Amino acid sequence: MDNYIKKFRQQKGLTQEQLAQQVGVRRETIVFLEQGKYNPSLNLAYGIAKALKVKIDDLFILK
Amino acid sequence: MTIKQYKIIKLAVVIIIAFIFSQSVIAQNFFIPVATLVVSALILLFLRRRVSGVMADERDYQSGGRAAILAIQIYSWVAVIFMFWLYSMQDTNPDYEAIAIALAFSTCILLLLYSFIFTYYNKFKLTNKKFLYGGLIVLVMIILLLLTLRVFSGEDNWICKNGEWIKHGQPDWPAPTVECK
Numbered sequence: 001m002d003n004y005i006k007k008f009r010q011q012k013g014l015t016q017e018q019l020a021q022q023v024g025v026r027r028e029t030i031v032f033l034e035q036g037k038y039n040p041s042l043n044l045a046y047g048i049a050k051a052l053k054v055k056i057d058d059l060f061i062l063k
Numbered sequence: 064m065t066i067k068q069y070k071i072i073k074l075a076v077v078i079i080i081a082f083i084f085s086q087s088v089i090a091q092n093f094f095i096p097v098a099t100l101v102v103s104a105l106i107l108l109f110l111r112r113r114v115s116g117v118m119a120d121e122r123d124y125q126s127g128g129r130a131a132i133l134a135i136q137i138y139s140w141v142a143v144i145f146m147f148w149l150y151s152m153q154d155t156n157p158d159y160e161a162i163a164i165a166l167a168f169s170t171c172i173l174l175l176l177y178s179f180i181f182t183y184y185n186k187f188k189l190t191n192k193k194f195l196y197g198g199l200i201v202l203v204m205i206i207l208l209l210l211t212l213r214v215f216s217g218e219d220n221w222i223c224k225n226g227e228w229i230k231h232g233q234p235d236w237p238a239p240t241v242e243c244k
Contacts, residue, residue: 025120032122041121 002061006034008052023047064113072110076103135177142170157223157239168211175207 009019009030016030023044032038033048040048049056080096080103087096111118119127149163179200187196219232221239228238 020117024117025122026117029120029122038122044121 001039002036002063003033003059004061005030005048005052005059008054008059009034012052014052019048019051022051064110064115066114066116066118069110069114069118073107076107079103131177135173139170139174142166146170154241157241172207172211179204 005019009016014022016034017027020027020030024047025044029038033040045056045060049059052059080099083099084096087093143166146163146166149159149166153160153163187193190196219234221228221234222231223229223243226243228243230238
């Protein structure tokens with residue numbers, strides 16, 4: 001699954017650490033997510049969408 | 064406390080435990096290492112609660128699950144191979160049989176434990192008959208424990224005494240063919 005987490009995060013001016021703190025995960029998980037090497041749970045996906053103030057549909061693309 | 068500080072303390076505790084363990088083995092005192100282990104676990108548990116920040120998240124749990132399955136598979140295969148090898152070598156040293164039995168039982172217990180825990184997470188959490196299934200699990204564990212104690216109790220065995228194999232209890236197998244020294 002591809003995603004635009006990095007793009008929206010940078011638009012919001014957040015660091016990976018800040019985003020990780022907001023959604024309650026480790027920074028490494030954000031790195032893995034941004035590189036498309038990890039598919040988040042629904043809970044985490046919603047958490048990230050909420051933190052970045054975007055719709056979940058706009059954040060993730062099903063290949 | 065930060066995660067980094069916690070990890071440094073954890074490393075220091077591990078080094079201290081290793082040192083105490085080695086000294087206790089030399090001194091043949093087994094109370095000190097057990098006490099050290101309990102105290103260390105309590106200290107780490109207390110410190111972990113004071114850590115600000117996320118220690119582990121869903122990705123860690125997922126990786127942990129995969130790592131656990133792989134570790135169990137590797138251990139089981141290695142233990143089974145060694146078990147057969149030790150059984151085949153028991154004529155050269157009768158002690159190999161006890162090691163082979165220990166390996167076989169540890170593998171069985173590990174796999175059973177894994178099955179129970181897997182069933183708990185996979186099905187048990189959804190059921191309404193928790194007491195019934197919980198009771199059954201406890202019963203099976205008690206039976207397994209009793210069987211294990213029975214096998215390892217050494218009540219029924221052949222003992223080497225003054226160059227002769229002497230029956231201890233009622234072993235249902237013939238005396239070892241190897242020379243009793």
